[in-house]
Amino acid sequence: MNIVNHNKVKAQLAAIIGAAIQRTGAEEQEQDIYNAIGFPPDANLGHYTYPCFTLSKKLRSAPNKIAGQIAKEVPTDAVVEGVQAAGPYVNFKLTGSFLGTATCDDVLSGKMFERELVQAPPKTMVEYSQPNTHKELHVGHMRNLCLGDALIKLHRYCGYDIISATFPGDVGTHVAKCLWYLKYHNTVPVPEHNKGAWLGTMYSKGHLKLESELGTPAEDENRKQLSEILTQLEHQKGEFYDLWKETKEWSVELMNQVYDWAGVHFDAWYWESDVDVSSVALAKKYHEKGVFIESQGTVGVDLSAYGLGFCMLLKSDGHGLYATKDVELARRKFEDYKIEKSVYVVDKRQAHHFAQVFKVLELMGFENAKNCYHLQYDYVELPDGAMSSRKGNIVPIMDLIDQMHETVKRDYLDKYVGEWEQSEIDNTADIISKGAIKYGMIKIDPSRKIVFDMKEWLKIDGDSGPYLQYTYARINSLTKKLADEVTAQPDWATMNEDIEKQVMVKLSEFNNVVVNACMESKPNVLCVYLYELCKLYNNFYNVLSIKRTEDEVLKSTRLALSKCVAIALKKGLELVGIPVPERM
């Protein structure tokens, strides 16, 4: 797997620098030059820079001297407008016509977004969103959903064949606790709507009641009842099995509601109940083979040699555990879809679990164990600590969505009542809510914790999704208003203002940023880029009025550049799952 030199501007510049280096009597690989090209800290110095440190080491000569020699050998032409050695750096200013043809034309035609970026990427499955049924979805699940979805879109853009997968937990003690409370203690009738969220409160109440009755006379009876429920679920018959089937659908309805909102789709749905039986059988088989050993009445693998402790796979009662299921599932994924790589988007608290599972797979002789990756991210917590459905201190996912929707409407869209169709107002509020929530989740580096505070989240100015959407909508309305009065053909050679060129240079980096975000599994770097692009554009927009530009060609070119920004913004936001409104 190789990353292609897809950046036309850098490739051309690397060739020019390479030729200049040759004229000084030295030699440097064009690939190395391409990789070394960067940006000066201040745009006044130049658009691109070539640092001479590596060449300096090679030639045993001062980098400042080499920079001066190279600068002298670069002629100004149709590509390079100015060259300046500044200390150990050679700074380049490029012509508007070159930047325009190498970047903007491709943005306008769409070719920019069809370039080959990565050679021979492996067929990959990305598993994300592993919510439990019978519990309520909260804002923590939202981060996982946004992150996983963005990663999938980034990978597909880079040419990966991606299978998206989800692994909901529909069995286990949490289900039993929920059904137990529902059957024996709940006095409230089942609501007509939002049954999934309501079911989550049944779980929470059940858990708390069981907890509070530990050590009381009720404990024994509770234990018996729970055990009966689990037995029925295991044998797939009885009233609790029927109740499980019915209530599971309520949770699925909630999941689908959230997935529809987020616009995500899963190619594969793996239910925990699907691998329950087969995973135990697999564990028994490897126990017989002698790969898994017995310890204190349980079966598992001693991984202490790898610093991973003991990985239990069969409890003393013969039941499997989470790790047992993941071992079976890992195997099944490669078989079902003929994938070459398997990625798990799961928060960092599972790091130990996955390290154990992957090591167990390796010891089982499963060759693809080395192609399994746990992408760990830090989770979402509340100002007063971690969220826990057990304790009931969570922010439900639909609360965030609903409150954001209301806030956007009240604070920003009320002024359009009467002017716009109500349906457009609702639809726009929906789009902006998605921008605010998804951008908020994705813009933070995955390895950092998010402390969720609803009040802060509902403030949507500055570096936010709606800021990017606003920039798009603004360009869109500009384009519409000027459509009739701008008729001249654009000519990139008219782009002479610094700010215009800075926008062009920024646009030229689009694919580099996306590849980076993809390879590092850090969609936030794309957010940073899009935000910077907007900053530059809004500066341009404020400084240079397009409408009042007198030169017809210049006016048309400025409008074309604006369109490029809108196109790149829409595409970039799409890659992190955020839609754009036509106006706002």
Added chain:
RNA sequence: GGUCCGGUAGCUCAGUUGGAUAGAGCAUCAGCCUUCUAAGCUGAGGGUCAUUGGUUCGAAUCCAAUCCGGAUCACCA
């Protein structure tokens, strides 16, 4: 205690993978709408990049140690 993650402006975060004078947003202060959308733009103040040492032309970035915060380490998922 072992392992892993984090520590950058009052707060929330970037920092082009080792490069030039460390940057944004929020908050504070000062400006910019007889309209290409002010959800915007410009400017000001605000820093011991947790600490100490090391590696080299060069460190917020790499290495080591220490401090602080968090996660995790056998019958939950």
